[in-house]
Amino acid sequence: MSDTPICSAKGCRADAVWVLAWNNPKIHTPERRKTWLACEEHREHLSQFLGVRGFLKDVVLLKEWEEGSSATDG
Numbered sequence: 699m700s701d702t703p704i705c706s707a708k709g710c711r712a713d714a715v716w717v718l719a720w721n722n723p724k725i726h727t728p729e730r731r732k733t734w735l736a737c738e739e740h741r742e743h744l745s746q747f748l749g750v751r752g753f754l755k756d757v758v759l760l761k762e763w764e765e766g767s768s769a770t771d772g
């Protein structure tokens with residue numbers, strides 16, 4: 699009904715609130731940003747997953763992300 703983005707966590711259908719911007723230096727150029735979406739509940743879990751691998755670059759509110767960037771890439 700709405701096109702509200704959904705959390706990227708497996709099996710989660712909650713509205714996304716956060717954008718996790720990440721980069722895997724082994725496969726991405728340094729300026730490349732992949733994005734995951736997260737609800738409040740999964741923000742910590744997902745950012746930890748990326749953080750321990752050294753991939754996590756930025757965590758921003760979805761609202762702010764959409765204002766500051768037109769490209770999402772999943």
Ligand SMILES: [Zn+2]
Nearest residue numbers: 705710737740
């Ligand atoms: Zn979630």
